[in-house]
Amino acid sequence: MECKLVPSVCSYCGTGCGVLFEVINNKIVGTLPMKTHPVNEGKLCIKGWNLHEHVNSILRLKQPLVKTFGRFMKTDWDEAIQLTADRFKEIIAKHGPDSIGVLVSAKITNEENYLAQKLARAVIGTNNVDHCARL
Amino acid sequence: MTIKRITFLQELLGLFGLQERVHLAWISSAEAQKFVEVVTAFTEKIKSLGPNPLPAYRDAPRAALAAAAH
Amino acid sequence: MKEQIKSWLEQGTVDVFLGYREVDHHPIPWCFTQEAIEEVDDLVVSPARYSLEKIATHMAAEDPDIRIGMLARDCNNRALNVLYVWNQLRPEQVVTVEANCCPSPLKEHADCSYLEPGTVGAYKKAVGIDNHLRLEAVEAYGPEEGRNRWMYEFQKCIKCYGCRNICPVCFCRECSLDHDDLVGTGPLLPDIPIFHLVRAVHMAGRCIDCGLCEDACPMDIPLRLLYQKVNRIAMDLFDYRTGTSGDQPPFSILGDRVTLEPKPIQPVTGAEA
Structure with a gap:
């Protein structure tokens, strides 16, 4: 069992909220707001909360x-x-x-x-x- | 089970002053008279309470809150 | 504490230990394992709280037999109790290390982000609800004023679902708030107060009053007070103490004997409209 929380920055808009990706067995299963991040202070909008969904989406564009x-x-x-x-x-x-x-x-x-x-x-x-x- | 949930709901709606708009009564299929009595009494009660104040907040929150402030 | 955790990992008492570690000066939840046991030296008790038990349930969903060690404050312990009651984790698979929590004369130092609440502006105090009020003060507003104040708070909602997503005891695969027929997607102002009350009703007998939802709310809606209210009702009506009781909440037990009676229809009091 491998579990990691990986800090990152939300890619949806220019605000740049800090997020944590919850990675279990090398698969992103969830997104959490980063509590100590100076930009969002532990809060996220609905897009940020669902960041992990497009990573594993079958509709994702992976090549030109x-x-x-x-x-x-x-x-x-x-x-x-x-x-x-x-x-x-x-x-x-x-x-x-x-x-x-x-x-x-x-x-x-x-x-x-x-x-x-x-x-x-x-x-x-x-x-x-x-x-x-x-x- | 029902009574637990209804009593809970009445208490919760008390936070908004709407607890009297929920009513629970046990009426068997043989108690037509009681059914009429309860429904009539509750209908009268609801009529005298007037329309539900909550939709106003949803449809025009700013106006409803401004009206409430005055 | 670190020696204890190391020996647990070495002896295989636990497969993983959930704690915090500083990454680029941000304390973030970290999963310590036997393979990288030297990392335990970097373990910190962070003032920023994350729902470690939620991560634990996600791991247990992948591997039901995993044994998990966890750094736990009082709120984490209450959440664990609720998760045991709801069969999301088994008590025998979790070992906790107690961390310092709310301040008291016995514990001067406390490690918790909730202890430094944000400031509440004058406008919110005048027309909304001060997040730091006690529940009794909010109940004392009376029906009309209370309704106005709560509705002011609810109409700010941006429907981010943060309160549900961060909640340590929200684990349902299907959620009423995601149901197309109950809460439509699209329009921004959700159906107030139904949206918030649906969640509140589901929190009765479940909410462990950790305050993470309020922490995560971008609009500072006093959710903690709302869920305190539903828990208060559950306690007053059914004598159910969430987080410490080992029984199922009162709403999930069928055929239980109750002493409640339907209330009679009261005549209209006049002042209420």
Whole structure:
């Protein structure tokens, strides 16, 4: 019998509540709020309380899919990224860089947000960057 | 069992002043007269108590609470 | 205490020991085992309380024969008693190490998060219910004022189900609060006060007054007082003391002789409406 409580941060929104995952025999069976976490102080919303459910969900997306002839086909990351890059290049060549916008998220870290805007401005060449927190 | 639960429920509803809206009576299928008496008496009681105040809190909590404050 | 736990693990008295360990300065529940016995040196009695017995029931659900050692405060012990009564754990499979609990003249030091309650604002005191009041003070509000104050508290509910999820004695696989026909999904303000009263009714003879639900409530609804009320009724009507009694609660026994009588229909008193 292996039982661990693993501290983590809720991935649902930008608040960043501290959670504990209850892991029994290498399977996440529950989520608990972290009592001593300065952000949520032992409280959670309904999404946070059910964090463990999507981890074991059969509907969970585990690998990239490419839509070919109207159907999603499984593929690997290299192919998916290559395809995305090719399509972006095509669109930029045809309609210009400002035809592309980048939406970033409060769910990812500041550093990742920074990298995303850098990709938008330096690589794609557009200022169309927006964020879900800029309401 | 029933009487335990009903008595418990009456006590709990007392917290909201609604304990009189629950009533329990033992009536056998042969006691038509008693059935009529109990139902009539309880109907009259409920009518005189007026509508249940609780739905107002659910439908428009702020308004109901503001009205209660005055 | 640590030596005792080590010897239990070494001798196989217990398969696992549930306590707390600091991870990145956060005391979190930790499962100590014989394989990593050196970790027992890091055991702490944390002021932050988690429901260790709930983790124990989850482990027992996986492996019914597991023997569990546990760091237990008074509230943990009461919860364990209730879980024994409801056949979620067997008394012979659990060994406890007593931890310091509520302060008293005999115990100056106490390790419990509930001892430092949050502050209650003036508005909540005026229109709602101060979480630190005694039950008698809340009952003394009378029907109308009591109703207004309770409904103010209930209408804040964001339906996070935290009170149910954190509860050490909530173990049902099917929950009335999850039932589509009883509590619909979707609309945010749940059916008040039914949502809270359904839970309150189920807590009668079960709630061990640990206060974890109130700790976990993001809206600071005085749930502890509500469940104290249902337990008070269970005690007054049926003389049932939750957490110390080894019997099933009064509501789960059929055919038990009762002395209660149906109440007569009282004439309307006038003031109540």
